[in-house]
Amino acid sequence: MKRKFMTLLALSVMASTNMKADEGMWMLNNLTPQSMKIMNGLGLQLSDKDLYNPQGTSLKDAVVSFGGFCSGVIVSPEGLVFTNHHCGFANIQALSTPENDMLKNGFVASGKEKEIPAPGLFVDILQYTEDVTARINKTMDKIYKKTSKKQREAYGENWKIQILDEKIDSIFEEIQKEYSKNDPTLKAVVSSYYSGNAYYVSVYKHFTDIRLVFTPPQSLGKFGGETDNWMWPRQTCDFSVFRIYANEKNEPAEYAASNRPYQPKHFAPVSLQGFQMGDYSMTLGFPGSTDRYLSSFGIEERMNSINAARIEVRGVKQDIWEKWMNSDATIRLQYAAKYAQSSNYWKNSIGMNKALKELKVVEQKQDLEKRLSEWIAQDAKRQKEFGNLFQNLEQAYKARKSDFYAYMFLGETFFSGSDIFSIANTANAWINATDEDYKKRLVESLEKKFKDYNENVDKEATTALLEFYGKTVSAAYLPDFYKTIQNDFKGDYKKFVEDLFQKSVLSDAKVLKDLNADNLKKDIMITYINQVRDLSKSLNKKNEQQAYAIAENEKLLCRAILDMEEDQAHYSDANSTLRLSYGIVADYTNEGIRQNYFTTSQSILDKIAQSDSISDYKVEPSITAMLKAGNFGPYKDKRTGEMQLCFITNNDITGGNSGSPMFNGKGELIGLAFDGNWDAMSSDISFTQSLTRCIGVDIRYVLYIIDQWGKADHLIKEINAK
Numbered sequence: 133m134k135r136k137f138m139t140l141l142a143l144s145v146m147a148s149t150n151m152k153a154d155e156g157m158w159m160l161n162n163l164t165p166q167s168m169k170i171m172n173g174l175g176l177q178l179s180d181k182d183l184y185n186p187q188g189t190s191l192k193d194a195v196v197s198f199g200g201f202c203s204g205v206i207v208s209p210e211g212l213v214f215t216n217h218h219c220g221f222a223n224i225q226a227l228s229t230p231e232n233d234m235l236k237n238g239f240v241a242s243g244k245e246k247e248i249p250a251p252g253l254f255v256d257i258l259q260y261t262e263d264v265t266a267r268i269n270k271t272m273d274k275i276y277k278k279t280s281k282k283q284r285e286a287y288g289e290n291w292k293i294q295i296l297d298e299k300i301d302s303i304f305e306e307i308q309k310e311y312s313k314n315d316p317t318l319k320a321v322v323s324s325y326y327s328g329n330a331y332y333v334s335v336y337k338h339f340t341d342i343r344l345v346f347t348p349p350q351s352l353g354k355f356g357g358e359t360d361n362w363m364w365p366r367q368t369c370d371f372s373v374f375r376i377y378a379n380e381k382n383e384p385a386e387y388a389a390s391n392r393p394y395q396p397k398h399f400a401p402v403s404l405q406g407f408q409m410g411d412y413s414m415t416l417g418f419p420g421s422t423d424r425y426l427s428s429f430g431i432e433e434r435m436n437s438i439n440a441a442r443i444e445v446r447g448v449k450q451d452i453w454e455k456w457m458n459s460d461a462t463i464r465l466q467y468a469a470k471y472a473q474s475s476n477y478w479k480n481s482i483g484m485n486k487a488l489k490e491l492k493v494v495e496q497k498q499d500l501e502k503r504l505s506e507w508i509a510q511d512a513k514r515q516k517e518f519g520n521l522f523q524n525l526e527q528a529y530k531a532r533k534s535d536f537y538a539y540m541f542l543g544e545t546f547f548s549g550s551d552i553f554s555i556a557n558t559a560n561a562w563i564n565a566t567d568e569d570y571k572k573r574l575v576e577s578l579e580k581k582f583k584d585y586n587e588n589v590d591k592e593a594t595t596a597l598l599e600f601y602g603k604t605v606s607a608a609y610l611p612d613f614y615k616t617i618q619n620d621f622k623g624d625y626k627k628f629v630e631d632l633f634q635k636s637v638l639s640d641a642k643v644l645k646d647l648n649a650d651n652l653k654k655d656i657m658i659t660y661i662n663q664v665r666d667l668s669k670s671l672n673k674k675n676e677q678q679a680y681a682i683a684e685n686e687k688l689l690c691r692a693i694l695d696m697e698e699d700q701a702h703y704s705d706a707n708s709t710l711r712l713s714y715g716i717v718a719d720y721t722n723e724g725i726r727q728n729y730f731t732t733s734q735s736i737l738d739k740i741a742q743s744d745s746i747s748d749y750k751v752e753p754s755i756t757a758m759l760k761a762g763n764f765g766p767y768k769d770k771r772t773g774e775m776q777l778c779f780i781t782n783n784d785i786t787g788g789n790s791g792s793p794m795f796n797g798k799g800e801l802i803g804l805a806f807d808g809n810w811d812a813m814s815s816d817i818s819f820t821q822s823l824t825r826c827i828g829v830d831i832r833y834v835l836y837i838i839d840q841w842g843k844a845d846h847l848i849k850e851i852n853a854k
């Protein structure tokens with residue numbers, strides 16, 4: 133009896149270590165035979181060459197970086213791209229007007245000539261990735277050797293990382309130029325991996341003529357809105373469709389009416405066959421940033437300064453924005469993208485702090501750090517290499533604690549909170565800019581800011597934000613104009629702001645008609661934003677040594693983990709480069725409640741029935757009728773007999789992965805990743821095997837909407853799902 137128990141235990145331990153292999157965001161250019169073995173074992177029927185093959189054609193050729201902040205997938209021989217609705221959102225908003233509100237009504241281009249160019253949008257397709265670590269290290273070693281003892285002493289303790297910081301941009305630039313010099317359509321980007329312990333260059337084809345083809349109304353594309361954001365179960369039909377255009381040589385080109393649909397090297401076949409629990413699933417996409425190697429001290433800072441500032445300041449601002457958005461349709465459209473963007477990581481930060489506490493992530497990190505300290509202490513060479521890394525980290529984080537806290541609140545309040553301060557910040561950059569190209573971009577940015585701005589909304593928000601900042605941080609962190617508030621306005625923030633909006637030309641879009649640097653320089657808002665900037669700069673300067681110590685010792689910590697666990701494969705933190713995550717379709721159980729791996733058409737009808745009290749569940753009556761009619765045809769799941777809407781897998785994703793294709797074992801498209809789940813919002817810092825899930829929209833739901841809501845037969849034909 134006892135032995136049997138032992139065997140069972142051993143088996144379950146094995147199963148769980150095997151499972152752990154699913155975690156990770158792996159680079160495609162160095163997939164190891166071990167990883168391939170695990171993936172093939174889980175059900176992948178492709179070889180490493182089928183996934184990544186710069187010399188030939190491979191799956192990666194169908195995956196795109198969308199606008200630099202999302203992912204997408206090419207699904208037709210004519211460059212048709214699927215991404216998320218929330219990825220296309222800002223572009224759809226920019227192309228909308230109150231008379232032609234495509235966010236609200238959706239959009240279907242009835243033919244290619246009706247597809248709408250999205251100015252400023254780009255799509256990058258990875259050609260290949262190369263390791264440039266040795267080259268960069270060699271360059272740096274030469275520079276270090278040339279640095280005299282006197283210079284080193286002048287820099288202080290963390291001299292190496294300071295010199296690196298000074299030189300790295302120009303070293304990156306030189307490599308980037310070299311990798312793109314023979315072909316102006318290429319864009320090369322060097323990125324740092326493993327907390328600065330490695331460098332790779334990624335070379336992309338950079339496409340700039342991108343056109344909007346299809347979007348569902350936001351009642352579907354953003355179904356569930358902020359109520360359901362970061363949650364499972366979901367019914368959001370989070371997709372939009374764009375097309376890449378190229379010149380007559382099929383190469384990237386600026387927008388021209390004569391450009392033609394891009395013919396990709398590879399496009400993803402779309403599957404109507406569905407999937408079931410345990411089936412292989414993999415995402416390819418461009419995750420933005422994770423902090424899986426971050427020290428316990430860094431995690432605490434993330435919770436108490438970065439997340440705290442986001443949660444508190446955005447909370448104040450969003451309440452006011454929401455009130456105005458609910459009262460006026462024009463304001464709702466103007467503030468839609470800004471609100472969604474702000475609220476997304478506001479809610480994420482709330483969930484992250486909660487999950488970090490509940491899942492005891494700091495304690496887990498401390499355990500790892502304890503093991504690392506012991507491992508370092510065992511060996512003189514290790515002691516020399518890693519020195520006092522934990523003490524250094526603890527000291528540096530502690531030394532900057534109160535400054536950093538104020539710095540985060542300052543940024544959230546003045547640079548990305550109040551509109552008039554953010555406008556003044558851009559106007560100030562314009563006054564000081566000399567480069568004509570840059571000046572032009574700043575004017576465009578100002579135009580965009582004013583397009584999405586309402587004076588009354590911002591007066592109220594700025595008043596509340598100034599007051600909140602004033603009572604949250606200590607007096608040492610108040611910009612000078614707080615004295616004016618006290619002395620001239622007797623602490624009346626509202627009067628101060630009224631007066632400010634009256635005096636400053638930056639409170640009104642009219643200023644754009646005649647931007648004049650000399651006049652602007654005299655504007656009160658330029659004086660005030662410079663007080664904020666000076667304070668922010670002085671906090672930065674004061675904590676420069678701590679920042680270097682943190683960068684240096686976090687880098688050492690990452691290297692120590694890689695060395696101590698050298699028998700295990702380690703993926704690098706996300707950095708907006710192409711990554712693969714493998715795993716399976718998987719349900720989960722949290723707090724005793726099992727969550728099924730898919731949602732059905734009935735579940736959206738159930739939510740719509742609650743839309744009187746939850747406005748995020750409102751859809752147009754015609755959509756409810758369509759869903760109730762139930763003509764799901766080929767889009768219905770053959771096994772369950774249900775129309776399945778969204779599903780979950782244990783793929784490892786984060787922001788930036790939005791729009792990532794979810795492939796089955798044959799490399800066919802089964803879904804688009806669009807979110808993570810509340811139960812494990814700590815996943816950017818720590819992946820919890822039993823709880824962390826990737827939420828995707830089932831590709832059959834996408835096709836159903838294109839077909840039944842959009843009546844876009846031409847797209848259904850072009851996509852040719854099987």
Ligand code: ARG
Binds near residue numbers: 361
């Ligand atoms: N949380 C999702 C992501 O970051 C979706 C964000 C957009 N949706 C929203 N309701 N704000 O990928």
